[in-house]
Amino acid sequence: MPGSYDGKIYLFRGGSSKALPVTIQGATVNNQRPVFLDGFWVSGVHLLILENMDIRGPVDDLSGVAITMVPNPLSVGFKSCGNITLRNNYIHDAPL
Numbered sequence: 001m002p003g004s005y006d007g008k009i010y011l012f013r014g015g016s017s018k019a020l021p022v023t024i025q026g027a028t029v030n031n032q033r034p035v036f037l038d039g040f041w042v043s044g045v046h047l048l049i050l051e052n053m054d055i056r057g058p059v060d061d062l063s064g065v066a067i068t069m070v071p072n073p074l075s076v077g078f079k080s081c082g083n084i085t086l087r088n089n090y091i092h093d094a095p096l
Contacts, residue, residue: 002026002027002029002030002032002033002034002052003034003063004034004035004036004037005034005035005037005068006038007038008040008041008059008060009036009037009038009040009041009051010040010041010042010043011024011038011040011041011042011045011048012042012044013043013044014044014045014046014048016036017053019095020047021047021048021049021083022045022047022048022049023048023051024048024049024050024051024053025049025050025051025052026051026052026053026054028052029032029050029063029083030032033053033054033088033089033090034050034052034053034054035054035056035078036053036054036055036056037050037051037056037078038057038058038059039056039057039059039060039074039077040055040057040060040075040076040077041056041059041060041076041079042076042077042078042079042081042084043078043079043080043081044079044080045081045084046081046082046083047076047082047083048061048081048083048084048085049085049087050076050084050085050086050087051085051086051087051088051089052087052088052089053089053090054089054090054092055075055076055089055090055091055092056075056092057073057074057075057076057092058073058074058075059073059074059075059076059077065077068071069081075089075092
């Protein structure tokens with residue numbers, strides 16, 4: 001549902017067949033997406049679909065230190081992942 005959600009999202013190991021992808025889909029109402037204020041970190045996930053979300057950061061890899069691509073931290077990070085689909089998302093950079 002649209003609204004703002006605090007707290008980082010961490011997703012580890014999942015998805016492995018075309019029949020069973022991991023799908024995270026925000027419900028839109030009046031063209032408004034849910035807003036995730038603390039970013040996404042995804043590790044070891046294959047066949048992932050992220051759809052209909054507004055993602056803001058910064059995100060970290062559980063170390064507590066923001067993952068950075070100069071000059072700004074990232075809002076979404078992927079490590080050891082494959083077959084990722086991002087559809088109808090608004091992903092912000094995350095200035096400090």
